[in-house]
Amino acid sequence: MPAVTSRASALPAGLPTMRVDACSVAAPGQSDNEDQILQYGDLVGVLDGATAPAGFDTGCSHGPAWYVRRLAARLGLASAATPAAPLAGLLAEAIRAVRDDHAATCDVDHPGTPSATVCLLRRSGGHLDYLVLCDSPLVFEAAGQVGVVADNRLADTMARLRGQHDPPATDDPQHRYRRAVRWQRQWMNQPDGYWVAAADPAAADRALGGTLPLTGPGRITRAALLSDGASRAVERFGLYGWPQLMELLAEAGSAELIRQVRAAENVEPDRSTGHKRHDDATAIFCLFDTG
DSSP states (O other): OOOOEEEEEOOSTTSOEEEEEEEEEOOTTOSSOOEEEEEETTEEEEEEEOOOOTTOOOSOSSOHHHHHHHHHHHHHHHHHHOTTSOHHHHHHHHHHHHHHHHTTTSOTTSTTSOOEEEEEEEEETTEEEEEEESSOOEEEEETTEEEEEOOOHHHHHHHHHHHHHOOOTTOOHHHHHHHHHHHHHHHBTOTTSBOOBSSOGGGGGGSEEEEEESSSTTOEEEEEEEOHHHHHHHHTSOSSOHHHHHHHHHHHOHHHHHHHHHHHHHHOOOOOOSOOSSOOEEEEEEEEEOO
């Protein structure tokens, strides 16, 4: 497991220091980590590349690991050029730039073109800007209460399609998997489907976004950005709830969260649920300290 990274960034008196603890680990047996951590000044982010399914064409010579690294780099460059721009604008510019990076050699309009979820958080004076696109959630805590920003449109779309098509009980897991991949490709970046960073900059405007306070009685004291490989600790395995996850991150760090996820993956029986047993896992924990 790689070393956890930490840093502190200060603001003028009266505003909190931001301390960042981050860890990203590839799935066991995988050489490439398709998750990516972004840290540029007061901007942090988690990007989770969509694994290219075996036997499906993508129209691209690049894989999801290349895409998330390039997208993170382009986000950093966009932030450096216009640091006060809305996060959706930065993401749109980064998506456009990555599209241009390989449009001459790849079919960037192919439904299987590389894509990624995006979760961004930026300290801007006395508040935090956030953006969540697809299934990498943001968890935050204020006055002892924990909230979650989660983009559930992918899961909702797949549930709707399963309800409409009702496959036969004899359908084997491989058939279900291939059908799910076809559905995801058909409904990606569609108004009645779900949205993800791929080759269409318009997806950035469909992200969930907003601001959270860093001052006052309801100020944010800590936040976590998670790929779905890390959020499965709560969402799939039920090891604890979101408040307990935040306590774990505060007390033991992001590397310990991922260690516990790996332990749960290793003991889960194979129930042919269609879930990947192992996944790349990434967590960023931000502490906003006025002390």
